[in-house]
Amino acid sequence: MGRAPCCDKANVKKGPWSPEEDRQLKEYIEKYGTGGNWIALPHKAGLKRCGKSCRLRWLNYLRPNIKHGDFTDNEDRIICNLYASMGSRWSIIASHLPGRTDNDIKNYWNTKLKKKLFGFPSSQRKPHQQQQQQYQQQHLFSFNLETRSVSFSSPPSLESMQVSQNLLNPIATPTFSSPLPQGSMHRYRVKDNSSLLMFGSEQSCSSSDGSCNQISYGSSVDYELCNVGQQMGSLESFLHCGSEETEKLLLGGGEASLEYNIDEIKPLVSPINWYNSPFGDDLSSPTAKDSSFKTQGRVMYYY
DNA sequence: AAAGTTTCCAACCGCTCTATG
DNA sequence: GCATAGAGCGGTTGGAAACTT
Structure with a gap:
């Protein structure tokens, strides 16, 4: 027997978050915090979302002081350095870059930094x-x-x-x-x-x-x-x-x-x-x- | 201008770890 | 010690945007 799903998949919304959902989640967390229970949070906040989805949205996008895009050379160096020493431990790498999320760094590494390092200019495309x-x-x-x-x-x-x-x-x-x-x-x-x-x-x-x-x-x-x-x-x-x-x-x-x-x-x-x-x-x-x-x-x- | 291809990133999935009873 | 639930993590995917042919 497999483990029980974390939420009722039939009754939760999936896909991109609307501005209204963002506002609801942000307002709720700013007022009450997460309460240490993401599974219960969407119901309390009046959202038809899975708790995991709420957590991810908050951590990667809505929480204060998040930086997006425009990685500096210094950040590049830190990412490369840490990747060289510990591999794809994105959460640990993110903990060394204030304002950056593990997801952001992972995406940045996979889409840009790796190519930059390995010398594949974006114009040099191969099947x-x-x-x-x-x-x-x-x-x-x-x-x-x-x-x-x-x-x-x-x-x-x-x-x-x-x-x-x-x-x-x-x-x-x-x-x-x-x-x-x-x-x-x-x-x-x-x-x-x-x-x-x-x-x-x-x-x-x-x-x-x-x-x-x-x-x-x-x-x-x-x-x-x-x-x-x-x-x-x-x-x-x-x-x-x-x-x-x-x-x-x-x-x-x-x-x-x-x-x-x-x-x-x-x-x-x-x-x-x-x-x-x-x-x-x-x-x-x-x-x-x-x-x-x-x-x-x-x-x-x-x- | 249109069709095809590639890039990018937000979001999801499924697994492991940890806490709790 | 075991079972269960929730949190957290890394890998993967879907689709919009950008780019090329």
């Missing part, structure tokens, strides 16, 4: 299927030991994670007091004894119909790597070093989290575009289909 195909082909990431920068083209699958774990000697998963993204988390020790932490949820693509579920992915380096690479690559300068600073950044708190430019954040949030393959764009070569790791000079490629 949906073509974009999807391109995305599926680029299952690559590279880790540059010299610059200590990590570039993701897309997250590895769970199966390939296991292959890479064998080859890279996984070490214990570190514990952070800050919230980390949901999904898988892996830490690898690479050739020079530095280590790389990866986290995120998986993308699943169906070979039969070509459809893909959305992914959420991030990467980070741990304290050890921070310590050895303090002055070297963009990742270290992004994350800083030392437990206190790192935790601040993972939590998105503190002044330091605002000091980085978009280019530094790009490699951390991007599932595409920044790999550096010796095969160029020829991803159809037979070797590219092998599920194995190769090292080429200082750069490690994943196929």
Whole structure:
């Protein structure tokens, strides 16, 4: 047996809110508050709406001091920074941007900021299927030991994670007091004894119909790597070093989290575009289909 | 000018978490 | 400890507006 619906769906109004409904809801909440019970609120306020719908309307649109549109560069940076460290935790990200709602930030990320970051100008439109195909082909990431920068083209699958774990000697998963993204988390020790932490949820693509579920992915380096690479690559300068600073950044708190430019954040949030393959764009070569790791000079490629 | 396509965002859906009895 | 209800969250969708052909 499924759970009971939160309201009588047959007798509630759906769709866009009218100015009159807005006025009713606003007046009621300003006078009586929510009473801690959204389910009962619409009836008391004389609205034929579901409680959840009222809550959403109030939180995302009617409550005081809500800002809409025109995100500043500084807000962009904060969003990217937090997305890089914790993924799509929109409510937490919103809590760092006064006046912004999780829904607003989520929409902004999905429709504008992601494209801005990944360099898709709005005029460069591609049919949906073509974009999807391109995305599926680029299952690559590279880790540059010299610059200590990590570039993701897309997250590895769970199966390939296991292959890479064998080859890279996984070490214990570190514990952070800050919230980390949901999904898988892996830490690898690479050739020079530095280590790389990866986290995120998986993308699943169906070979039969070509459809893909959305992914959420991030990467980070741990304290050890921070310590050895303090002055070297963009990742270290992004994350800083030392437990206190790192935790601040993972939590998105503190002044330091605002000091980085978009280019530094790009490699951390991007599932595409920044790999550096010796095969160029020829991803159809037979070797590219092998599920194995190769090292080429200082750069490690994943196929 | 019309038709087709894409973008954007408000709103919905369904799930998990938490409080309560 | 279990069941239930409500709150909150992230993902998805519908449709209007904007843009392209």
